[in-house]
Structures are given as C-alpha cells and as structure tokens.
Amino acid sequence: MTPTDTVLGLWRALSDRDWDAVVPFLADDCIYLDVPFGPTMAARGPADIVARLKVGLEPLSACHNHDGLIVADGDDVTYEHSETWTWPTGEVADLPFVTMHRVRNGQITLWKDYWDSATLLNSAPPTWMDDLMTADTSWVYDATGQV
Template sequence: MSVDEAVRGLWRALSSRDWDGVKTFLSTDCIYVDMPVGPTLAARGPDDIVKRLKVGLEPLAGYENHDGVLVSNGADAMYEHSETWRWASGETAVLQFVSVHRVDDDGKVSLWKDYWDMGGMTAQAPPTWLEDLAAADTSWIFDATGLI
C-alpha cells in the first residue's frame, strides 16, 4: 500500500468511525499525538489509539472528515483537512487540521501527529466539552516525549 493510500484509508475509516478499520492502518507501535496537548498525553499501538480517538469522537451525534490536500515525501505525509463535529445538544464545530503521518514500508502508519486550534474548538463546543474529556478513560496515556 502506498503512503497516500494508507493515509487516505485511515481517514476514511475514521470518518466512518470504523474503529476496527482504523486499527488495520496502524503499526503495532504507532504513536498518536494531539499536538495541542503534547507528547505527554500520546497513545501508542492500535488499541490504545482507538481508545484515545473514542474519547473525543464516540460521544458525538455526528462526525465527518473532509478530504483535503495530501503531500508526501517518501515515508512522510502532511494532510491538510477539516472535520465537522456535531453534538446531540445542537452545537457544531468545524475544525481545520494538519496531520503529519509516517508510513512504514509495510503500508502501516507508525506516527500520527494532529495539529489543530484548541481555542477554536473550545469556542464551538458545548460548555461541558472539556469537563467531559477530563472525566473520560485515560488508560491509553503514553508519554512520547523524546520519541516524536
């Protein structure tokens, strides 16, 4: 699988919230980091990365990734895209993202870093969003300091 196919396939699976499908695109030691919160709150490995993703996305009434520009240079890819988040309480947030991925020779994503605007998200999300995140399962936490 090419770098482009791996990245787009991962995001198609995520947009569908196909958790098992997401795992198929991740290497066994893949590191995922939401860069606004930093490497001390990373996740490592397909199971823990999916646990981490579910914290934000599973409670949503609707979630969709909007495809964008994908630029790759060998194993590394930068993907500019956006997401729409919809809560059952009626709020909707549109987030602009740049995701950086490294794809191994076997077509699996081994590094995934998301860059997005935490302040923009907080302004659009329900007032309880940060409290809900703070109360979520954190068994996935991995400190990736020095590894990314």
Template sequence: MTRTPEEAVRGLWRTLSARDYDGIADWVTDDCIYLDMPVGPALAARGPADIAKRLQVGWGGLSAYENHDGLLLSDADGNVMYEHTETWSFPTGEVFTLAFVTVHRVRDGRVCLWKDYWDYGAIMNNAPASWVEGLATADTSWVYDATDEV
C-alpha cells in the first residue's frame, strides 16, 4: 500500500494517541530516528521497538494521553511539519496540554525521521514531582546518539 506523507504522519499520530506501542512499526521505518529537540540528538531512539520504549518513559505512567490534530504542511520531498497539542493526564490529578511542532521525513509511506519541538519548562512545571523523579530511574536501553545524523 502506498501512503502519502500526510497519511503516514496522521496515521502515526492516531496510533500514538491510542498509545498503541506495537502499532508504531506500521508507521515508521526500521531505521527511523526519533528525538525530542529540547534534550538533543544524543538522547534519540532508533527503530520502532526503541521508539516505543522511549515513548513509554514519558507516557507509561499517564492515566490518559491524547493528541489533538492541528496544522499539517508538507513538501514534494516528503518533509512534513505538524503543529499539534498533547494533553497529558496524571494519576495524581494533574492535567496539562503541551504545544508541539513535529518535523517528520517520510520515505516510502513511512516516517524515517521524527523531531519533536516543545517547551521543556512546561513539562517540568506541570508534571508531578514523582513523574519527574521517575525519569532518573527510567529504562534507557533505547538511547541512540544521533548527533551526527540530524
């Protein structure tokens, strides 16, 4: 099946909104690099399994997560910019919505590069202390240094 870059990005984010970690492999390439730009390319993840592990560090302890669609722009080379928001709900009652701009590169109908841009301070100022403290002991087997690749 051939997908447009826009279909690949929207499909990936529908899968993410459902927190369907196994389904990520349907939307990203085996060599896809995912990174959060506020923390840099030295803490990237590569490939569907490690991307899923990386996402579970942030979302695993949430009671609810929802992606909200926004503006999506693409070019003829498969580059897609997606402005969207995410609502994070914690079991301790905190809820906040975080603004994102995500840059994707799509190859053969699947995302091969995914860079998230967001406000680091917004998470640190709104997440409960227990979530922030949990980052120190989180699984980091997924860490891939993409410094020379992005």
C-alpha cells in the first residue's frame, strides 16, 4: 500500500467507527494530536488513540467522512476533508479538517488533526462539553516537543 492508501483506509474505518479496523493502520508508537487541544492532550499507541477517538465519536448517532484533496510527499500525507457529526438529539456539525499523517512501513506514525473547535462547540448539544469534561482521560500523553 502507498502512504495515500494507508491514510484513506484509516479514514474509511474511522468513518464507519470500526475501531478494530482502525488499529492496524496505527504504528505502536503513533502519536495522535488534536491540534486545537494541544500536545499535552495527545494520545500515543493504537489502544490509547482509539480510546481518545471514542470520547468524541462514540456518543454520536452518525459520523461521516467526506473525501477532499489528498497530497503525498513521500511518507507525509496531507488530507483536506470534512466530517458530518450527528448527535442523537438532532444537532449536526459540519467540520472541515486538514489532517497531516506520517506513514512508515504501511502504518501511521504521526497524525495531527487541524480544525476549528468553535465550529464544533457552536453546533454540539449543550451537554456535550460537560460530557467531555467527565470522560475517561487515561489515554492522555504529553507530546510536547515531539510533534
């Protein structure tokens, strides 16, 4: 698989919220950084990255990824895309993303999501932020200086 194939495979699995299918795309030392939250709230390794992703995505009634521009430069892949998040209470958020991935030997070793948190917060149900604040954070990894 090319680095582009790896990234697109990850996003297909993620859009389906097929957590078992996400894991093989992630290297054991992969770092995931949700840029708006900063490097002190990163996750490292497949199990912790999946746990981190579940915090935001598992409560949704639907999550769909919409392909956009993808550009590869060797092992580095930039993916411009969007996601539509739908909550069981009916709120919908359309979130534009630019995501950076570094791929080595068919697995992602670095994943950084760039997006506007205000877009999400303005669309989410009123209780969503409270739910995030009480979520399990055992996955937290401080990636300061590594990303």
